[in-house]
Amino acid sequence: MKQPVLQYLKLFLLLGLGGVTAMHVPKQDVSASLGALSLDGHFRFHDLSSAAQDFGNLSCFLPVAVLHPGSVADIATTVRHVFMMGEHSTLTVAARGHGHSLYGQSQAAGGIVIRMESLQSDSMKVHPGVSPYVDASGGELWINVLNETLKYGLAPKSWTDYLHLTIGGTLSNAGVSGQTFRHGPQISNVKELEIVTGRGDVVTCSPQQNSNLFHAALGGLGQFGIITRARIALEPAPQMVRWIRVLYLDFASFTEDQEMLISAQKTFDYIEGFVIINKTGILNNWRSSFNPQDAVRASQFKTDKKVLFCLEMTKNFNPEEADIMEQEVNALLSQLRYTPASLFHTDVTYMEFLDRVHSSELKLRAKGLWEVPHPWLNLIIPRSTIHKFATEVFEKILKDNNNGPILIYPVNKSRWDNRTSVVIPDGEVFYLVGFLPSALGPYSIEHTLNLNRKIIEFCNEASIGVKQYLPNYTTEAEWKAHYGARWDTFQQRKNTYDPLAILAPGQGIFQKASASLPLSL
Ligand SMILES: Cc1cc2nc3c(=O)[nH]c(=O)nc-3n(C[C@H](O)[C@H](O)[C@H](O)COP(=O)(O)OP(=O)(O)OC[C@H]3O[C@@H](n4cnc5c(N)ncnc54)[C@H](O)[C@@H]3O)c2cc1C
Ligand SMILES: *[C@@H]1O[C@H](CO)[C@@H](O)[C@H](O)[C@H]1NC(C)=O
Ligand SMILES: *[C@@H]1O[C@H](CO)[C@@H](O)[C@H](O)[C@H]1NC(C)=O
Ligand SMILES: *[C@@H]1O[C@H](CO)[C@@H](O)[C@H](O)[C@H]1NC(C)=O
Ligand SMILES: *[C@@H]1O[C@H](CO)[C@@H](O)[C@H](O)[C@H]1NC(C)=O
Ligand SMILES: *[C@@H]1O[C@H](CO)[C@@H](O)[C@H](O)[C@H]1NC(C)=O
Ligand SMILES: *[C@@H]1O[C@H](CO)[C@@H](O)[C@H](O)[C@H]1NC(C)=O
Numbered sequence: 001m002k003q004p005v006l007q008y009l010k011l012f013l014l015l016g017l018g019g020v021t022a023m024h025v026p027k028q029d030v031s032a033s034l035g036a037l038s039l040d041g042h043f044r045f046h047d048l049s050s051a052a053q054d055f056g057n058l059s060c061f062l063p064v065a066v067l068h069p070g071s072v073a074d075i076a077t078t079v080r081h082v083f084m085m086g087e088h089s090t091l092t093v094a095a096r097g098h099g100h101s102l103y104g105q106s107q108a109a110g111g112i113v114i115r116m117e118s119l120q121s122d123s124m125k126v127h128p129g130v131s132p133y134v135d136a137s138g139g140e141l142w143i144n145v146l147n148e149t150l151k152y153g154l155a156p157k158s159w160t161d162y163l164h165l166t167i168g169g170t171l172s173n174a175g176v177s178g179q180t181f182r183h184g185p186q187i188s189n190v191k192e193l194e195i196v197t198g199r200g201d202v203v204t205c206s207p208q209q210n211s212n213l214f215h216a217a218l219g220g221l222g223q224f225g226i227i228t229r230a231r232i233a234l235e236p237a238p239q240m241v242r243w244i245r246v247l248y249l250d251f252a253s254f255t256e257d258q259e260m261l262i263s264a265q266k267t268f269d270y271i272e273g274f275v276i277i278n279k280t281g282i283l284n285n286w287r288s289s290f291n292p293q294d295a296v297r298a299s300q301f302k303t304d305k306k307v308l309f310c311l312e313m314t315k316n317f318n319p320e321e322a323d324i325m326e327q328e329v330n331a332l333l334s335q336l337r338y339t340p341a342s343l344f345h346t347d348v349t350y351m352e353f354l355d356r357v358h359s360s361e362l363k364l365r366a367k368g369l370w371e372v373p374h375p376w377l378n379l380i381i382p383r384s385t386i387h388k389f390a391t392e393v394f395e396k397i398l399k400d401n402n403n404g405p406i407l408i409y410p411v412n413k414s415r416w417d418n419r420t421s422v423v424i425p426d427g428e429v430f431y432l433v434g435f436l437p438s439a440l441g442p443y444s445i446e447h448t449l450n451l452n453r454k455i456i457e458f459c460n461e462a463s464i465g466v467k468q469y470l471p472n473y474t475t476e477a478e479w480k481a482h483y484g485a486r487w488d489t490f491q492q493r494k495n496t497y498d499p500l501a502i503l504a505p506g507q508g509i510f511q512k513a514s515a516s517l518p519l520s521l
Helices: 003-014 027-035 072-084 142-150 167-171 211-217 251-263 295-300 319-333 350-354 356-366 383-397 445-461 476-497 513-520
Strands: 042-044 065-068 093-096 112-115 125-127 133-137 154-156 190-197 202-205 225-236 240-248 270-277 307-317 344-349 377-382 406-412 429-435 467-469
Touching: 027 042, 027 065, 027 072, 065 072, 072 093, 072 112, 072 190, 072 202, 072 225, 093 225, 133 142, 142 154, 142 167, 142 350, 167 225, 190 211, 202 211, 211 225, 211 476, 240 251, 240 319, 240 350, 251 270, 251 307, 251 383, 251 406, 251 429, 307 319, 344 350, 350 356, 377 383, 377 445, 383 406, 383 429, 383 445, 429 445
Parallel strands: 065 112, 093 112
Antiparallel strands: 042 065, 125 133, 133 225, 154 225, 190 202, 190 225, 240 307, 240 344, 270 307, 270 406, 377 429, 377 467, 406 429
């Protein structure tokens, strides 16, 4: 029914009558109307290119303005202003955490980017006690949360592999790592949120209060509101970590051991794993800075297998309990079927362990290898199809063609809350699989995206039952398929909290009504 109207409007624009991209509101008017808002912080209208970049380094969409908020009220004022402009304005609003999205999810083409890190402040407050927690700004980096809570001997329970990400950014996705099997993703460890909705309302929510918004925002891809504050559960922090890596030559024993470990009562504190495809150089790297249990056997270790699997685990301890830790670790290791010569370990502080990827970042930055394109692909695969997936993808599609880590580890669904917006596959146990390549030299962007495409196509054809994590879809049909039976709820929540589709346009799920015209012309 809307088709004739759209055609008419397109014609109107083609004839030059629409003029500028922001339809009825020329750019100068947008700056003027935003500039007139009364704020604690300020807008910038020039030199905005940094807000049009992200870690993926593949997408670049310039906004018209960047808000450096001085307060939560600034964010509410701005969103409400855009809301009041109504559905005829094309203006959208993207919260930008640390900009570590992969395909432009924290960008806003022709819209407003809110630099959430400007809100990081002295406001972080640790509450020790029986159920300790920390209140922190949505733009706070997890590394700062760790640094602050450690001063009280406390720390959050569930992490991501890399800590230079913001609270609001990871809670909008899920936040997964080697602690997820035990504590659930980060979104399972939040007690309360403060959110600015797409109407510009500031709402405090929790499982008890405004619970629909609370659950919507967790894993909600920024669609329902901007997280301005989060209350995160804490636990006593260990001082040290025994960090262990062992190798497997076959996938079946690797995954059986992983699954045994995540379901055991007494087990490790962190369990991940990665795939090693033996092309030149890689094998020298997997254990750098680790010590062999048996140096002689380790030096003789050799295999002609092209694909190996590394199980990575940690056990937390305090120095005075090192003996007990050793006993517990040995008891656990004795149940595993790794190649004995491949047992390596190292002891590091809790901070060193959790911030480990940042150490790699500094090395890569020094070589100019950090700010490069990252066509990453993150998948969630049911346990029932993981073997089929592994055979095809690791042995055939990738062969020696990957250029970055491939993570793979199982988690148990019981630690995930199905009232949140995050999508997980059917079945009790599922695997998180991350292909994290850098597009460099012979590994071009095209080459890597093509491999990703092949992996996704295989998953669809072989009915793997895959879901994307950090999802990247372009059509509504794909989003509907992603959300499946939960699409209706997702859409209803959108209508309730962001009816004009102002927020997080870079996810490409909903389009602001009038914004679709210039894009499709
Ligand atoms: C090196 C590296 C390692 C990673 N490791 C892991 C990992 O181990 N586990 C894992 O789960 N993820 C991991 N990630 C992915 C990470 O969770 C995402 O990149 C996520 O987007 C967080 O990044 P950010 O804080 O920079 O958010 P951004 O990229 O800035 O934003 C992400 C999305 O959330 C929205 N958003 C941002 N802030 C808010 C807010 N306050 N309220 C509402 N919406 C908001 C944005 O609009 C955007 O749509 C990794 C990423 C990198 C680059
Ligand atoms: C990729 O990163 C480089 C270096 O920071 C930058 O000059 C370039 O504009 C980026 N490209 C995209 C598409 O973001
Ligand atoms: C932790 O905070 C202190 C200040 O309290 C700062 O000096 C230090 O650099 C921080 N460490 C990290 C790893 O951010
Ligand atoms: C998953 O967790 C539930 C609840 O703790 C438990 O009953 C179940 O045995 C676990 N499943 C597996 C396969 O580990
Ligand atoms: C890696 O593969 C090469 C060639 O197949 C082989 O010679 C080498 O031993 C392998 N490395 C290890 C540690 O098995
Ligand atoms: C969530 O899980 C519970 C318990 O398994 C189930 O009763 C409920 O129907 C599920 N809700 C949704 C929305 O899937
Ligand atoms: C992600 O989306 C972009 C388009 O926005 C597309 O070019 C790219 O191929 C997608 N990546 C994957 C892995 O699907």
